[in-house]
Amino acid sequence: xxxxxxxxxxxxxxxxxxxxxxxxxxxxxxxxxxxxxxxxxxxxxxxxxxxxxxxxxxxxxxxxxxxxxxxxxxxxxxxxxxxxxxxxxxxxxxxxxxxxxxxxxxxxxxxxxxxxxxxxxxxxxxxxxxxxxxxxxxxxxxxxxxxxxxxxxxxxxxxxxxxxxxxxxxxxxxxxxxxxxxxxxxxxxxxxxxxxxxxxxxxxxxxxxxxxxxxxxxxxxxxxxxxxxxxxxxxxxxxxxxxxxxxxxxxxx
Amino acid sequence: xxxxxxxxxxxxxxxxxxxxxxxxxxxxxxxxxxxxxxxxxxxxxxxxxxxxxxxxxxxxxxxxxxxxxxxxxxxxxxxxxxxxxxxxxxxxxxxxxxxxxxxxxxxxxxxxxxxxxxxxxxxxxxxxxxxxxxxxxxxxxxxxxxxxxxxxxxxxxxxxxxxxxxxxxxxxxxxxxxxxxxxxxxxxxxxxxxxxxxxxxxxxxxxxxxxxxxxxxxxxxxxxxxxxxxxxxxxxxxxxxxxxxxxxxxxxxxxxxxxxxxxxxxxxxxxxxxxxxxxxxxxxxxxxxxxxxxxx
Ligand SMILES: Nc1ncnc2c1ncn2[C@@H]1O[C@H](COP(=O)(O)OP(=O)(O)OP(=O)(O)O)[C@@H](O)[C@H]1O
Ligand SMILES: [Mg+2]
Numbered sequence: 137x138x139x140x141x142x143x144x145x146x147x148x149x150x151x152x153x154x155x156x157x158x159x160x161x162x163x164x165x166x167x168x169x170x171x172x173x174x175x176x177x178x179x180x181x182x183x184x185x186x187x188x189x190x191x192x193x194x195x196x197x198x199x200x201x202x203x204x205x206x207x208x209x210x211x212x213x214x215x216x217x218x219x220x221x222x223x224x225x226x227x228x229x230x231x232x233x234x235x236x237x238x239x240x241x242x243x244x245x246x247x248x249x250x251x252x253x254x255x256x257x258x259x260x261x262x263x264x265x266x267x268x269x270x271x272x273x274x275x276x277x278x279x280x281x282x283x284x285x286x287x288x289x290x291x292x293x294x295x296x297x298x299x300x301x302x303x304x305x306x307x308x309x310x311x312x313x314x315x316x317x318x319x320x321x322x323x324x325x326x327x328x329x330x331x332x333x334x335x336x337x338x339x340x341x342x343x344x345x346x347x348x349x350x351x352x353x354x355x356x357x358x359x360x361x362x363x364x365x366x367x368x369x370x371x372x373x374x375x376x377x378x379x380x381x382x383x384x385x386x387x388x389x
Numbered sequence: 390x391x392x393x394x395x396x397x398x399x400x401x402x403x404x405x406x407x408x409x410x411x412x413x414x415x416x417x418x419x420x421x422x423x424x425x426x427x428x429x430x431x432x433x434x435x436x437x438x439x440x441x442x443x444x445x446x447x448x449x450x451x452x453x454x455x456x457x458x459x460x461x462x463x464x465x466x467x468x469x470x471x472x473x474x475x476x477x478x479x480x481x482x483x484x485x486x487x488x489x490x491x492x493x494x495x496x497x498x499x500x501x502x503x504x505x506x507x508x509x510x511x512x513x514x515x516x517x518x519x520x521x522x523x524x525x526x527x528x529x530x531x532x533x534x535x536x537x538x539x540x541x542x543x544x545x546x547x548x549x550x551x552x553x554x555x556x557x558x559x560x561x562x563x564x565x566x567x568x569x570x571x572x573x574x575x576x577x578x579x580x581x582x583x584x585x586x587x588x589x590x591x592x593x594x595x596x597x598x599x600x601x602x603x604x605x606x607x608x609x610x611x612x613x614x615x616x617x618x619x620x621x622x623x624x625x626x627x628x629x630x631x632x633x634x635x636x637x638x639x640x641x642x643x644x645x646x647x648x649x650x651x652x653x654x655x656x657x658x659x660x661x662x663x664x665x666x667x668x669x670x671x672x673x674x675x676x677x678x679x680x681x682x683x684x685x
Contacts, residue, residue, distance in 0.1 A: 191570055196488050221577030233567040236590040244587070246575040295571070302575050 139166035142306065142336045143188060143254045148202035150183055150192065157183050160202075160359065165353070170328060170337045172351035176388065181340040182362045185308050188338065189225045190218050206306075223250065226299025228309040228324075232291035234283035235298075239275050242283045242294055246302035257297070261301055269297035270327060289320025296327060307331065309339040313346070325350060344384065348372055354378050422663055425656035432650070438657065444621045446645065451654045453661070458623045458633030459538075463613060466542025466627065467549065467606045473600050475550050479557035479598075484583050502551035510615030513544035518616060525629055531629035536618035539629060544616055545606045553602035556677070560594030561587060563680065594680045599672035604669035608662060610635035634658045 142166040150158040157180045165171050173181045186192040187204055189212060204211050211221045223246075235242050243262045244252075252258060262279070264274040272291040275286070283294055292312065299307065309328075313321035327348055330339055341347050347354060347368070354371040356364045364380045366369060375381045382388045429438070433451060441452025482491060521543075522535030564587050572582040588595065618630020619640060638655050648654045 189574055191574060194566075194570070194573070219576045219578055222574050225574065227571065227574035229567050229570070231567070233571050235568065235571060235586050245572070246577075248579055249575065249577050298571075298575065308574075357536060 139169055142167040142207065143338070144203075144205040144208075145184075145187075146203040146205070147189060148184075148204060149200070149349070150180070150187065151199040152195065153197045157360050158187075161357075161362045163355055163365050165336065165338060165355075165360060167196065167336050168333060170332050170339065170350050171353040171355060172347035173338065173340045173355045173357060174342075174347050174383075174384070175357035177342070179357045181357055182310055184357065185310050185338065185340050188306070188308055189222045189227060191222075191227075193218070223302050223306050225302040225306040225308050226296070226302065228292065228295055228299065228307065228312040229313045230379040231315040232288060232295045234286070234291050234294055238280045239283050239294060240279040243299050243301050246298060250261045250302060265297040265301045266294075268300055268327075269330075270323060271297060280306065287320075289316050289323065292320065292324060293314060293327070296324070300331075304335070306336045306338065309337065311340055311342055314342065344386075356383065358383070402486050419660075419663065419667075422656055422660040424662050426653055429650050430659050442623055446648045446651050446654065449650065451650065452655075453634075453654075453658065455621045456632055456634050456658065457661070459617065460607065460633040460635075462538045462624045462631050463541040463545060463617060463633050464603060464606045466538055467545035468599075468603055470546035471553060471602060471606075471633045471666045473593060474546070475553035475602070476557060476595065476599075478550070479561060479595075480583060480588075483558045483561035483589065484579065498551045498554055501521050501547075502555070506548065506609050506611040507610040507615075509544055509548050509609075513540060513612060513616035517543050521628075529626075529628060531626075531628050534618065534630070535632055536616055537628050538617070538624050538631045539627040541550070541613050541617040541633070542627075544612045545609055548609055548612055549602035549606050552605050553598050555575050556598035556601055557591075557595050560591045560598060560677070560680065563594070564590045597676035597680075600669050600673040601677075604666045604673070606636060609668070610639050614639050618660050634683050638662075658668035 145161055145163045145165075148158055148161040149156060151216060159258040161184065162384075173184060175181050183192065187200065188206070188211075192198055200212060200238045206221065206224065209216065211218075235245055237245070240262055243265055244258045247258060247261050252261065263272060263276075265277060271290055274290060275294075278285075283291065286294060296307075313324050316324065325346065328339070332335065332352075339350070351368045354365065355362065356371065356375075356377075358379055362374075364375060364377050371380065374382060375384060379388070393674040418568070429451060438451060438453055439457065440454050441450070442454045443450040443452040444455055482494060486494065517540045518535035520535075521537065521540045522533055525539065526533035568586060568590060569582055572586045573579070579587070613633050617633055617636055619632045619636050620630040621632050621637075622629070624631045638658050641651070642655050
């Protein structure tokens with residue numbers, strides 16, 4: 137398995153005020169695979185993920201040094217159009233946050249913003265991505281009801297469809313199943329397995345078994361430092377660092 | 390029962406009593422206004438009182454329409470000025486301003502809220518009246534003393550800025566950060582996010598904030614009294630004087646009471662104001678409480 141690098145992080149440092157939460161992180165995230173970022177709570181996983189689509193910009197008092205290259209372009213370059221960078225990436229958050237509008241409008245929101253206006257085109261897009269997120273059958277008769285009327289698990293799949301509808305190349309997911317019941321979690325995991333041939337998926341997870349099940353590539357972060365990264369098999373079966381071993385055995389968490 | 394529990398118990402009961410008392414006070418006030426205005430209500434049909442333009446207390450004619458129209462004009466102008474300005478300010482403060490700017494601006498807004506209305510009145514007389522007289526009226530090609538609907542509207546608008554801004558900012562801050570992030574992560578610009586997602590989600594609360602501000606404008610006696618001109622006629626334009634209800638009450642209560650029915654008429658005016666302000670407040674508070682509890 138030798139994929140080209142899709143996201144490349146070089147000497148990334150992130151500070152919240154004086155508090156440095158990422159320390160000199162360098163990784164290469166391969167194209168069209170699932171990469172899992174694992175590590176104990178508060179070690180900077182979410183922060184790292186939020187650097188990739190520059191949502192980190194929205195935090196007051198943030199300082200970022202170093203580079204994040206997506207397809208070779210430095211996304212923190214001030215010349216870059218941040219909306220174009222974000223359009224390349226769908227985001228799934230810890231809890232689903234549907235937009236305050238109907239199910240249909242949630243999916244149509246992104247394409248609308250990027251210039252698709254025609255009703256029939258939008259209809260096609262909405263159906264296509266709701267199907268891709270495996271929620272079409274459940275909602276096809278209630279497309280115009282508010283998205284908040286769905287169950288949490290359905291909302292998360294709707295959010296997946298919403299992200300896919302802007303035709304991203306990358307899916308970023310921050311503990312996407314942590315608020316879901318087991319059945320809904322499995323549903324999301326299955327979607328990821330289907331999608332990984334077409335998208336680069338980067339997911340943060342607390343659940344080691346989930347990382348084992350899904351990930352091709354694993355990144356282990358501890359206290360803001362990148363300890364180890366490599367193919368899933370290597371990390372789980374043959375970690376190089378003592379601290380990785382302990383984390384994987386559950387000695388530290 | 391030990392001492393601390395006793396104190397706790399008594400404290401709780403006392404607070405309950407005080408809460409009930411303020412409710413009772415409100416009822417008493419309403420009842421007093423109704424009782425006092427019943428004299429005029431029993432003699433004149435309600436629609437004459439509300440919609441007749443004849444105000445001639447000496448001849449026993451009590452048509453409140455000029456005052457009602459004056460109130461609506463002045464509050465209308467204040468609303469037209471205050472709503473967009475305070476809404477944009479609130480959006481700026483909650484969505485765009487950094488911590489530093491907020492730290493500078495917020496105390497000023499609170500200060501604005503704390504200024505007594507009589508000071509706003511004086512400010513209106515000193516600054517807005519001459520401004521309207523010398524610059525705005527000539528622009529219209531008319532003469533105005535400066536004591537007019539527009540002046541009163543401007544002064545009231547400034548008075549209700551802080552109410553609308555503060556409540557709107559609070560409501561906007563209640564929209565979860567993640568909802569904004571969801572929109573941004575789809576490649577929406579900040580303004581698209583604000584317009585299509587944040588405002589949409591916050592809309593009931595924003596409306597409530599505005600209604601609260603408008604309710605305040607209805608009742609602001611001193612400011613309006615000092616700058617509106619106080620001529621009992623139906624205003625036809627922004628440059629005409631107006632005689633809003635609060636000014637009518639404040640100017641005449643205690644002065645003209647030798648005229649039969651006059652005091653009852655003033656109580657009726659007060660009842661009208663009370664009812665409108667009470668209703669507006671009730672509706673907007675109910676909406677805000679629901680939002681705070683997360684019912685949508
Ligand atoms: N907006 C913020 N302002 C200041 N400090 C922050 C902010 N967000 C996160 N931090 C701090 O940065 C560190 C890393 O946080 P981050 O959310 O990236 O960790 P995480 O690995 O995702 O944790 P978890 O597993 O609990 O989600 C934490 O110590 C946290 O307190
Ligand atoms: Mg996290």
